[in-house]
Amino acid sequence: MSYRKRNIACVESMWNGHIENKLNVLPTLELISKTMDSKFSHLTCNTREELQYNLNLLCKRNYGVLYFAFHGSPGRIHLHRDRVKLPELAGMMNHRFTNWMVHFGTCSTLRKPTAVRDFVEQTQVAMVTGFTRDVDWIESSSFELLLFKALHTFKSPRVVIRHLQQKYPDLVESTGFKFFPEIDMTETRAGKPYAYPALQRRGKKR
Numbered sequence: 465m466s467y468r469k470r471n472i473a474c475v476e477s478m479w480n481g482h483i484e485n486k487l488n489v490l491p492t493l494e495l496i497s498k499t500m501d502s503k504f505s506h507l508t509c510n511t512r513e514e515l516q517y518n519l520n521l522l523c524k525r526n527y528g529v530l531y532f533a534f535h536g537s538p539g540r541i542h543l544h545r546d547r548v549k550l551p552e553l554a555g556m557m558n559h560r561f562t563n564w565m566v567h568f569g570t571c572s573t574l575r576k577p578t579a580v581r582d583f584v585e586q587t588q589v590a591m592v593t594g595f596t597r598d599v600d601w602i603e604s605s606s607f608e609l610l611l612f613k614a615l616h617t618f619k620s621p622r623v624v625i626r627h628l629q630q631k632y633p634d635l636v637e638s639t640g641f642k643f644f645p646e647i648d649m650t651e652t653r654a655g656k657p658y659a660y661p662a663l664q665r666r667g668k669k670r
Contacts, residue, residue, distance in 0.1 A: 470565065470615045471503040472496065473522045476533035477510045478544045489533045489569065492605055492612070500616040503527075510544035516556050523560035529615060530561055530589075536570025539579040550579045554586040561589055565615060568594030569608055574642045584644050591621045597640030607635045622647050 472493060479487045493504045505527065507518040522530065535542035539550050548556075550573070566589045574580050574594040584592055593611065595604065610632055614624045625643050629636055 470528040471526075472505075472529045472531050472612065473525065473527040474504060474506045474531040474533055475509050475515065475518050475522075476506065477508065477535070477542070479535065487601070489531075489605070492608055495609065496612045496616070500613060502616055512543065512546060512548065515543065515548065519556050519560075523557070527564070529565045529567065529612070531567050531569060533569040536568065536573040538572050539576035541568070541570055541573060550576070550583045551586070554583045557587045559588050561587055563588070563590045565590055565621070566592045567608070567611065568592070569604065570594060571598040572596055572640070574644070575640075577644070580644045592644045594642065595639045596642050597638075599639050603635065604639055607632070607639050607641065610635070
């Protein structure tokens with residue numbers, strides 16, 4: 465797998481009918497950007513047409529992480545008044561996001577593992593992460609901060625996953641965090657566990 469920068473391209477729909485004081489994931493993106501010296505884009509999309517248009521724009525940029533921030537259900541993401549199944553989303557993306565990391569910041573979308581595996585195969589993305597449970601906003605946002613920090617800190621997807629599982633097992637369990645394709649976490653070199661180096665990116669201290 466070739467390595468891409470892991471700047472974040474986010475697409476987000478409305479979470480409710482409020483048009484003032486709207487809930488959104490911008491604070492998460494801004495905090496990662498300011499503490500990890502990364503870039504992000506944030507595009508809103510509430511219809512299939514907007515989703516397709518935004519994906520057409522983002523595939524031409526060298527971000528590396530595609531972040532879907534929507535309501536969700538098993539095998540689906542929810543637009544404001546519509547639902548898109550993973551096969552349809554894969555068709556919208558095609559192979560234009562090859563080797564990107566994709567994170568579903570959605571409730572329970574990854575609860576259909578066969579559909580997620582098919583999505584990975586059809587899009588040729590490097591990895592898909594997300595949740596298999598209906599997640600609390602604060603809890604899932606906290607975990608996503610840790611996930612995006614790990615994606616900026618470690619080059620290997622295996623190390624990202626191992627870091628999250630070992631350091632934050634309670635959040636992994638409570639959110640139902642999963643990743644695809646499934647990774648063998650026992651890789652060794654010369655009969656010993658292989659320690660992957662971290663990228664030289666350090667977060668700012670409080």
